[in-house]
Amino acid sequence: MSIIQQQAGHRIEVLCVDDSALVRSLMTEIINTQPDMHVCATAPDPLVARELIKQHNPDVLTLDVEMPRMDGLDFLEKLMRLRPMPVVMVSSLTERGNEITLRALELGAVDFVTKPKVGIRDGMLDYAEKLADKIRAASRARVRQTPHSTHAASGAQGAAAKPAPLFNNPLVSTEKLIIVGASTGGTEAIREVLVPLPPDAPAVMIAQHMPPGFTKSFAQRLNGLCRIAVKEAEHGERVLPGHAYIAPGHAHLVLARSGANYVAHLSDAPPVNRHRPSVDVLFRSAAQHAGKNALGVILTGMGRDGAAGLLEMQQAGAYTFAQDEASCVVFGMPREAIAAGGASEIAPLTEMSRRVMARLASMGERVQRV
Incomplete structure (x- = not known):
């Protein structure tokens, strides 16, 4: 979506995917208080999200990193290959969460926000303006279709066979x-x-x-x-x-x-x-x-x-x-x-x-x- 569209009154339609009902509720509350964006739907897992994407055609998807039924990374990889769209990951502040989030950025996610380990409600409300800014940025981002395993392959090549030096002066x-x-x-x-x-x-x-x-x-x-x-x-x-x-x-x-x-x-x-x-x-x-x-x-x-x-x-x-x-x-x-x-x-x-x-x-x- 262009900046001109937003200025003309087009709201950013957001689909929130998270297995926590509390997080889905908080995301909806935060996003719907912004004058230029709106939660069109929420989903507890990627399988439900897949159908809601077809139904609502959202501008931005917020996606939990770790979920049941289908892993967030598996879903993201399929999404960016078959129907690329702006995605903001919602990550936990753990070492495993960090690694998964970085992998998500490699797969094509635009950005990420973190959710606190404790005091989720107050912690997420503190992030309200930052979350809104990231959704706005994502709605304007250039998202490209990701070929299957492109990032994984480039990473493996980088580790196993380093490219020739650009110069040695x-x-x-x-x-x-x-x-x-x-x-x-x-x-x-x-x-x-x-x-x-x-x-x-x-x-x-x-x-x-x-x-x-x-x-x-x-x-x-x-x-x-x-x-x-x-x-x-x-x-x-x-x-x-x-x-x-x-x-x-x-x-x-x-x-x-x-x-x-x-x-x-x-x-x-x-x-x-x-x-x-x-x-x-x-x-x-x-x-x-x-x-x-x-x-x-x-x-x-x-x-x-x-x-x-x-x-x-x-x-x-x-x-x-x-x-x-x-x-x-x-x-x-x-x-x-x-x-x-x-x-x-x-x-x-x-x-x-x-x-x-x-x-x-x-x-x-x-x-x-x-």
Whole structure:
């Protein structure tokens, strides 16, 4: 559904699928209080949901991760293969829930929300505005049909047979940094950027909007697919080439210096642009401490977090990239960055790694000529 349709009065029709009657009731209460959305139906399991989708043709589906009769992942895989539509997963805050949710994002889910282990009613009502925002973003998302086992196959290939390096240029200084920000749709976009990077790539620092608990699982998942080491960032650790550092879901990730070395700092300062970690916070620290030695990359996501920071990086001498509209799940953050004048180059996701590394190689050549 387009933004124009919503502005013209078209409500976002939502189908909620959850085996808990309480959760279905709370989701209905939360969604129906929003002026631009409405729960058209609820279902206790995917088999009932399948018939309700045919009947109501909803704009967005909210889907519980773990359900009886048919697993949420099995249903999602079939849905994205046969009738692709925007899906927001409803996940539990457990280690198993984290892994399943990340797999759901690989299969094509747009985003996810978490439900608390205890105090479900109060906890979910606290998430009301965030849930509504994610449903709005999902309704505008570009959803593509997923061929059978595409993600599983790519993951297996990434682990078993690493692709050839995009470049292997010793002239690229180890002081160079790649700074990445993303939100909705970002987990898969980040995977596509990181997997092709060679083991000797410059350090990568990443701010992805994600709640606490999920970032560690996300980093571990990427670490099994990439030739660089991927980890959740820790306060005070040295930032090293061949490594990617993901901001924890509870803290801002800040680039700092200790003598000649780059180090990662974590901050519990208030959210910026309603987010912690915030992309703007990371980008601004890179502008301050890395300047022209950094490359900025802003990927798919809702809102404007990162737009001001990317511009500051560019003004400090950094070369900056924004993901193009056609390859974004949600063309919000890149659009705002481009509009602000902070993007040196616009690139499709499939070309992002190659263009970033080519730019780094050209920087190395300039250093040699000097």
